[in-house]
Amino acid sequence: SLSSQPMRSLLSLVFGLACALCVNSHVGLLHTARGETPPVAVQEIFPAVVSAGHATNVKVVAGRFTQDVDALIFSHPGILATLENGPNLPFDDQPQPNYGSFQVTVGADVPEGIYDVWVAGRYGISNARSIAVVHRPVVILAADANPTPLPRLKPGTVYVGHTLGNARLAFQVESPTPVPRIAVMASQLESLAIPALLVKDSDGRTLAQKRSR
Numbered sequence: 001s002l003s004s005q006p007m008r009s010l011l012s013l014v015f016g017l018a019c020a021l022c023v024n025s026h027v028g029l030l031h032t033a034r035g036e037t038p039p040v041a042v043q044e045i046f047p048a049v050v051s052a053g054h055a056t057n058v059k060v061v062a063g064r065f066t067q068d069v070d071a072l073i074f075s076h077p078g079i080l081a082t083l084e085n086g087p088n089l090p091f092d093d094q095p096q097p098n099y100g101s102f103q104v105t106v107g108a109d110v111p112e113g114i115y116d117v118w119v120a121g122r123y124g125i126s127n128a129r130s131i132a133v134v135h136r137p138v139v140i141l142a143a144d145a146n147p148t149p150l151p152r153l154k155p156g157t158v159y160v161g162h163t164l165g166n167a168r169l170a171f172q173v174e175s176p177t178p179v180p181r182i183a184v185m186a187s188q189l190e191s192l193a194i195p196a197l198l199v200k201d202s203d204g205r206t207l208a209q210k211r212s213r
Contacts, residue, residue: 040065040123045072047140047160048189049132050079053108056138057084058131060100060119068122069100075116078107079133106133114188130190134158163193173199179207186212 042063050056058081060066072081082105086098099121112135116128141151141161152172153159163169173180179199186193196211 040069040119040121040126042066042069042119042126042129045117045119045129045131046162047138048130049134049138049158049160050104050106051138051158052106052110052112052133052135054138055103055105058102058104063119063126065123066100066119066121066126069119070097071120072102072104073118073120073125074131075128076110076133078110079115079117079131080105130188132185132189184212 040063042060044060044062045058046061047056047058050058058072060069070083074081081102084098084101084103085095086101088095100119110133112133114130114132117131118128119126136156136158138158138160141159143162150170150172152174155174161169173182175181178201182197182199184195184197186195194212197209198206199208200206
């Protein structure tokens, strides 16, 4: 449930859910024959939303043969990824690559929208996944989405998190209108989630409800 109180701008709310869906990859970027499944397959990167003009830590969190992934390839040249370093090994003064963990930077001139991303490493280039670029701050929700007191969501901010099947997530939302304007994305990011939104005021009265189809 969401509580509404006065404030001045628009809230966008984004949830991502790990899933096993894949979109068609661009043949020109794959080192495999037409119709052949690439050995490396990515099921999820997180977060799947990044902010233009900022750097974001993006991880490959689910897939097949992704343990040595050392590069991300994007369908827009203004989105770049740098492999992060992990801790030094004992008796070794050289940093070790932290495979699957990247600093992703997005140029301020990259338009908002959904782009393709591939992972690459020892086993080749993967299938494509979707990643969204937005022109507003991105905040990662904590794993515990229902703490006390409830998290207060700020207008003009994109919130990204995970949810489980049939889970209920509760937040406080401030809005300049009686019913806050909220956008929830799931299928656009290849999530299996079918979100349902219920908005209540501070007295518990239902103001609006909607379920994705």
